[in-house]
Amino acid sequence: MGFELDYIFNPKSVAVAGASESPDKTGHTYFKNLLDEFPGKVYPINIRAPEILGVPTFQSIRDLPEDVDYVISAIPNRDVLDLVDACISKNVKTLHLFTARFSETGYEKETKLEQDMLDMAAKGGIRIIGPNCMGLYNPRLGISWGKGFPREVGNIGVISQSGSNGGDIVSEGAIRGLRFTKVISYGNALDLNEADFIEYLADDPETEVIGAYIEGVRDGARFAKALRYASAKKPVCLLKGGRTDAGTSMVSSHTASLAGAREVWEAMCRQTGAINTYSMDELLDMLVAFSRMSKATGNRVLVGGGAGGKSVTSADECEEEGLALQPIPDDIRNELTEQDPFFGPWVTNPVDSSIMGGSNLKPHEVIEFIAKSPKYDVVINTVSAGGPWGGHDPARQQRASRILEHTIGISQNLGKPVALVLSESIPESREQYEVNLELRHKCIEQGFAIFPSMGRASRAISRLVRYYIWRTAELEELKARNSK
């Protein structure tokens, strides 16, 4: 459906118009990233500097010795018509415009310039990403707009109408173990738009999960169709910018998009199976859940709550988010009571680790032991090597290691979907920072989905379960329809 656009995301040669010598300029970052990482031909275009980072420049695209697939524009808006003309002369397939100040200014002159540019490009057979956007991050190919985005390729494809939100998804996601196939910041969506990109990512075999930050939709019916097509193949997690009057007004000056009513958007998500979110944190949580947890098709949860108070608040938050805290099943209860007649009958779900001091039961072992029951579909465990304030406590670090070890057991030996709650708070002491970072790395290396709080974990898991239930029904309906 959308995979014909694959050439857009996999150019063989790239030129940067407005490549800059100054490290503070985005025109420098684009070129430097390509020079460091992109295996194909890379050309810097600059009318003044004779060379950039040791590479001789060209004054214009017209001066290039051969055709070029992809051009990144970081030049002022007044020069874009000439640029498009030059691009046509070199058979450029895709023009990405970091260049901004078009229709989003709200001014007539700039809006007309944008339209003229589109008309000229369309006649010349050039597709446009943007304008007013950061463009493409394709780690497999070594194209990136960020300073230090991860080099590794992942399983998440993202489209973002905002460059800063797209960058935040990469950066905030990276520390939670997220890696990406392609991230596309597409700004004003003048030519290629959200529906094109969603269709493409739906068909992209590398992409297993899709995330999107969208401010406005060009063609509602086509977009809904693309969403339905994509959602039946893989989870699509959306964040809509411009849900309110204030947001809608802001959208118009940001990407000149027409934001629609919140109710219409929510109805479209329900009908297409797309997962709608209301903040960047929630969008990231859903990407973490879908890209790092195995399929969960039931909501019966076993929780390791840490201490007593946390176990209480965990129980509330899980139930309020729609998860079912199954009591300890009788057979498991009997075995626990055999192991310890005083503590066995007292063990609860969430498992309160603070009650077991001096007993025959070890909290980290108990949760793995209970998890083997088929009554539990999914497990959330809590791991902490110490609070963000106060000295480092080696005993807590050891406890965290033991809990992690047994949680790996649940995930590997029982094959159940598992999430970990791991604090995100920035510690006051350097020593605790190092300890927390090491623990975080271990959790990520073991493949766990990590969440900063029980509330956010339970909300994400509840929505993950609902999506898989929806998709199973959707596929069965499709099968039934096809067999008629």
Next chain:
Amino acid sequence: MGFELDYIFNPKSVAVAGASESPDKTGHTYFKNLLDEFPGKVYPINIRAPEILGVPTFQSIRDLPEDVDYVISAIPNRDVLDLVDACISKNVKTLHLFTARFSETGYEKETKLEQDMLDMAAKGGIRIIGPNCMGLYNPRLGISWGKGFPREVGNIGVISQSGSNGGDIVSEGAIRGLRFTKVISYGNALDLNEADFIEYLADDPETEVIGAYIEGVRDGARFAKALRYASAKKPVCLLKGGRTDAGTSMVSSHTASLAGAREVWEAMCRQTGAINTYSMDELLDMLVAFSRMSKATGNRVLVGGGAGGKSVTSADECEEEGLALQPIPDDIRNELTEQDPFFGPWVTNPVDSSIMGGSNLKPHEVIEFIAKSPKYDVVINTVSAGGPWGGHDPARQQRASRILEHTIGISQNLGKPVALVLSESIPESREQYEVNLELRHKCIEQGFAIFPSMGRASRAISRLVRYYIWRTAELEELKARNSK
């Protein structure tokens, strides 16, 4: 009303029954903290060790050379009746029991032991904190259960039925600049209970804001009366553990409390003016807002959104939480347009700093300039020295410093309540960790309330405004009633 209990929180001498030589034991931490910080007499009680941390022990409270005000019990539950008897012989006023395994076990024998202990203490004139709790953190006096809780005294009083949640409030709050007057972990609330503590903190002149984590209420009518009394004097922020079936069941095995229906609790909060929250994060956010922001009595907000996408999501989140994003007033707009005819008309609220590159307007100055308008009651600004992934970027660090400098201007020169959004994410690089920690310290030193996201900031501020509006009306009603 409750200030007669002041002696409970300000003992002149303390004995630790079950003071331990082993640094991993809580009986050690209590004693070590007292030894290091408490100015009065401190006695370690231990039946085996002749001395602890160089201090000669006593075998029993009975052997002490003089009376003692306050006893901390870290001995096994089977020995508590003898301990109470010994305490009576030394005119002990308060007994705090870290000792657990009473009614919370659900067992008959342990429940009876708890009741016998209460009866004996009551006859002997001893008040009980607990059992099954961490007890008192009074930084002014140097009593603490934590390893490394802040020494500084603050303006927040906290009661927590859970020791771990109480500790988390201190630790997670400390890195956001929160400091405390007294924090009381009170577990099973056998004698002194939530109403006693709320009344006390209401009358405590040092305490300006009250926070509470409560699992069950002993006497609903008395508690509601205490809440109303306290709320009219200072903000009371509550987190209820045991709102759901699962939570209620967990509460019973944690502190043997009877959790009530969520609807009853919510109605009580509405009627008494108490601020009800649904997670530890939200409780902390309200303590940050009330203890670190000046009084805001209107919801018209000016927002510094950072870049474009963030400005859009910020607008949505503020409006969804009930804040009013006032457009830029005409007089301010005219002045901005005089400064820059192209960019002036384009400036929005939230202020999108990414559009102003190369203009006569500087984003950090623009927000201070707009804030002077009386159309804005409160300001939320965004500050970031770089994302959590990727290399450190000195240019972003400089921008953060400039933004902070001008936000200080808004707070100091205009006297408006200001909140800052500052990411909490743990950075991947040590260099960025140091930079972020330094920025965080600066924000805290300047007295700002900091929030990890715009959504959480706007929610907290919206509730802060509603509380002050409620209290103003409440006080006027009271005045009108008294003048009749």
